[in-house]
Amino acid sequence: MSRARAMVVALVSIVSGGVVIALMGFGLASAAPHEAPQNAKYLGMTTVTEGGKSVSLKHVALTIGTFPDSMFGVHGAGGGTHPDWVSYSSDNLVVPAHSLVTMTIHQYDSGGSLNNPFFANVFGTVDGTATIDGKVVTKVDPSAIGHTFTLRGIPQNATPLFVSVPLPENFATDTPLTIGEGQYPKPVVVTFSFVTGSKGVYNWNCEFPCGGSRIGQFGEAMSTYGYMSGTLTVK
Ligand SMILES: [Cu+2]
Numbered sequence: 001m002s003r004a005r006a007m008v009v010a011l012v013s014i015v016s017g018g019v020v021i022a023l024m025g026f027g028l029a030s031a032a033p034h035e036a037p038q039n040a041k042y043l044g045m046t047t048v049t050e051g052g053k054s055v056s057l058k059h060v061a062l063t064i065g066t067f068p069d070s071m072f073g074v075h076g077a078g079g080g081t082h083p084d085w086v087s088y089s090s091d092n093l094v095v096p097a098h099s100l101v102t103m104t105i106h107q108y109d110s111g112g113s114l115n116n117p118f119f120a121n122v123f124g125t126v127d128g129t130a131t132i133d134g135k136v137v138t139k140v141d142p143s144a145i146g147h148t149f150t151l152r153g154i155p156q157n158a159t160p161l162f163v164s165v166p167l168p169e170n171f172a173t174d175t176p177l178t179i180g181e182g183q184y185p186k187p188v189v190v191t192f193s194f195v196t197g198s199k200g201v202y203n204w205n206c207e208f209p210c211g212g213s214r215i216g217q218f219g220e221a222m223s224t225y226g227y228m229s230g231t232l233t234v235k
Helices: none
Strands: 009-016 019-026 041-050 053-067 092-095 099-107 130-132 135-137 145-152 162-168 188-195 200-205 229-234
Touching (some): 041 099, 130 162, 145 188, 162 188
Parallel strands (some): 092 229
Antiparallel strands (some): 009 019, 099 188, 145 162
């Protein structure tokens, strides 16, 4: 991994619920995703209410995980180039256009305090809720966050999409992990659904400062595809 790659800091304004919110994104457009595509699993047709009327959509499911290191296999034997970096299990998610996507995220990592408590709230999901270990929530404790899944459009996208869900700290995971490489405790299970728009490639990342020390923990894993960021391809 090139250490010389410049950190790109971008301010992105997103309109959510009529409120303009400034978000910071770090270097997300500077590398292509490198993992095999993870295609959503087709579950069948479903009916959702859009603009006051019922529409029939494809319903698909994606299951991914967030880990305290990179020892769970996707980066290769021994965790690859950065075995100690926190990571998502896939950086290359693929879903159909105009579909209902239900995501399940198994959260295995420890955590801490958000530097921007905005990201303790759930945004952009069906009903504005997420389910955490079976409990329906609209926000969580901003001082006990493992990661966030924060999905946003880029200017080329025809359809805006902003989904952000906090993934609470897993209190069974300590840092550094002492229960063994590639072994993890029972996950915190987070589920939520959102509706995709037209075709395009969207970016997602984590907004909890969980990476290396460059720019206050927003370096390393936070700014590298394959770890704390990736793409959602809508096709
Ligand atoms: Cu993170």
